[in-house]
Amino acid sequence: MYRAESLKAEEFISDEEIRQTLAYADENKDNEKLVDEILKKAEKRKGLDHREASVLLACEIPEKIEKMYALAKQIKQDYYGNRIVLFAPLYLSNYCVNGCVYCPYHAKNKHIARKKLTQEEIRKEVIALQDMGHKRLAIEAGEDPVNNPIEYILECIQTIYSIKHKNGAIRRVNVNIAATTVENYRKLKEAGIGTYILFQETYNKESYEKLHPTGPKHDYAYHTEAMDRAMEGGIDDVGLGVLFGLEMYRYEFAGLLMHAEHLEAVHGVGPHTISVPRVKRADDINPDDFDNGISDDIFAKICALIRISVPYTGMIISTRESQSVREKVLPLGVSQISGGSRTSVGGYAEPEPEEENSAQFDVSDQRSLDEVVNWLMKLGYIPSFCTACYREGRTGDRFMTLCKNMQILNCCHPNALMTLKEYLEDYASEETKEIGMKLIERELEKIPNPKVKQTASEHIHDIAGGKRDFRF
Numbered sequence: 001m002y003r004a005e006s007l008k009a010e011e012f013i014s015d016e017e018i019r020q021t022l023a024y025a026d027e028n029k030d031n032e033k034l035v036d037e038i039l040k041k042a043e044k045r046k047g048l049d050h051r052e053a054s055v056l057l058a059c060e061i062p063e064k065i066e067k068m069y070a071l072a073k074q075i076k077q078d079y080y081g082n083r084i085v086l087f088a089p090l091y092l093s094n095y096c097v098n099g100c101v102y103c104p105y106h107a108k109n110k111h112i113a114r115k116k117l118t119q120e121e122i123r124k125e126v127i128a129l130q131d132m133g134h135k136r137l138a139i140e141a142g143e144d145p146v147n148n149p150i151e152y153i154l155e156c157i158q159t160i161y162s163i164k165h166k167n168g169a170i171r172r173v174n175v176n177i178a179a180t181t182v183e184n185y186r187k188l189k190e191a192g193i194g195t196y197i198l199f200q201e202t203y204n205k206e207s208y209e210k211l212h213p214t215g216p217k218h219d220y221a222y223h224t225e226a227m228d229r230a231m232e233g234g235i236d237d238v239g240l241g242v243l244f245g246l247e248m249y250r251y252e253f254a255g256l257l258m259h260a261e262h263l264e265a266v267h268g269v270g271p272h273t274i275s276v277p278r279v280k281r282a283d284d285i286n287p288d289d290f291d292n293g294i295s296d297d298i299f300a301k302i303c304a305l306i307r308i309s310v311p312y313t314g315m316i317i318s319t320r321e322s323q324s325v326r327e328k329v330l331p332l333g334v335s336q337i338s339g340g341s342r343t344s345v346g347g348y349a350e351p352e353p354e355e356e357n358s359a360q361f362d363v364s365d366q367r368s369l370d371e372v373v374n375w376l377m378k379l380g381y382i383p384s385f386c387t388a389c390y391r392e393g394r395t396g397d398r399f400m401t402l403c404k405n406m407q408i409l410n411c412c413h414p415n416a417l418m419t420l421k422e423y424l425e426d427y428a429s430e431e432t433k434e435i436g437m438k439l440i441e442r443e444l445e446k447i448p449n450p451k452v453k454q455t456a457s458e459h460i461h462d463i464a465g466g467k468r469d470f471r472f
């Protein structure tokens with residue numbers, strides 16, 4: 001039985017409900033009247049439910065798809081403006097006891113180099129990341145209770161936050177580690193993490209069990225109910241995602257939205273972010289072995305429909321995607337991207353020798369952070385290193401309120417400009433700096449509240465004079 005407010009995985013992600021949803025979407029994909037009604041509803045910016053959104057995903061009428069894209073662009077503009085937040089992943093350890101068939105960290109892989117960073121090595125990685133200009137990290141680790149216990153993760157977080165190198169600082173650490181207990185989530189919260197991210201990989205229980213044949217991750221319910229435990233442990237910013245390519249994308253899309261509806265129904269706040277990774281080539285992994293790969297066009301449609309369906313949820317695109325794919329989906333609703341990423345353990349301080357590959361997947365976008373910042377600005381975006389919300393306690397529904405009240409231009413916009421100014425002063429190449437300074441001048445004019453505009457201008461002036469870390 002399907003119940004969004006149930007705490008049981010098989011009830012809030014009901015297979016039967018998903019199958020009925022897909023049948024309903026198939027029946028109605030050419031029903032122009034219904035498609036128009038759904039698009040009309042979406043224009044109100046209150047989101048769509050999984051059934052409505054699934055009809056739009058199934059619909060192949062070109063003019064309607066154009067409308068979906070136009071609406072996604074408009075919603076992105078209204079709620080997020082032209083800011084794009086930047087982050088980098090930091091791989092702590094690739095020891096793993098699970099058997100995930102798509103991931104090169106699986107326990108049976110005997111030839112991948114296994115590495116676990118010491119606190120000294122983390123220090124070096126963090127200094128290298130700070131020297132690039134990063135302020136926000138997502139830490140990643142395999143699941144291994146002996147090699148990567150929660151105490152190790154907590155110690156790493158403490159080390160990361162403690163490092164102040166030149167003008168650098170990591171101001172927000174998001175965490176992507178395996179599903180764990182309420183008690184451990186509480187400890188992560190106390191350690192000051194930002195978002196807890198956990199990809200569902202697939203919402204299809206039968207496929208899930210096949211794709212995770214061994215190890216603790218095999219338990220579908222434990223994995224799927226992880227966000228409820230995280231929220232019970234006090235973490236109110238959680239990040240969802242599926243690994244596209246493993247299962248039928250329409251099934252995953254409906255599951256993803258049902259998960260978001262479930263969090264809203266039970267905890268009163270939806271996911272803070274949704275990630276849309278696709279399976280990539282990696283050490284002993286060939287993406288062609290999976291039958292459900294999606295084209296770039298379908299990928300773009302999924303991004304647009306996530307934006308329309310959950311307007312207040314951030315959307316993340318990693319360097320799994322190439323520059324051109326990123327360019328295509330940025331205007332459709334993406335709010336965060338990684339830049340200058342390494343997916344190997346210890347890859348920032350020193351590049352890995354080829355024979356020692358410890359990477360989780362091949363990176364498609366291999367540009368430096370400066371190149372990414374430069375490119376974003378040339379496309380008309382404001383690269384942002386802002387971490388203000390979480391540091392001001394604006395997490396969970398408090399961030400959503402800011403977003404829903406469209407206060408972004410008086411808050412996020414100046415914060416983006418101030419953090420960009422820090423980047424330009426401390427890390428940018430000459431060309432990037434020149435473009436950025438002009439952009440800041442122009443963008444300051446868009447702040448509606450005169451007092452905020454005045455204060456932001458003063459802070460930007462003070463940053464040039466050496467001061468750091470202002471925020472609204």
Ligand code: SAM
Pocket residue numbers: 102103104140141142143176177178179198199201217242243277278279280281282285320360361
């Ligand atoms: N071990 C934790 C877990 O099980 O959730 C942490 C996650 S892992 C370091 C990060 C994510 O990378 C996984 O959740 C998975 O979706 C993704 N991933 C694994 N193998 C991949 C591949 N070959 N291509 C692209 N993404 C992959």
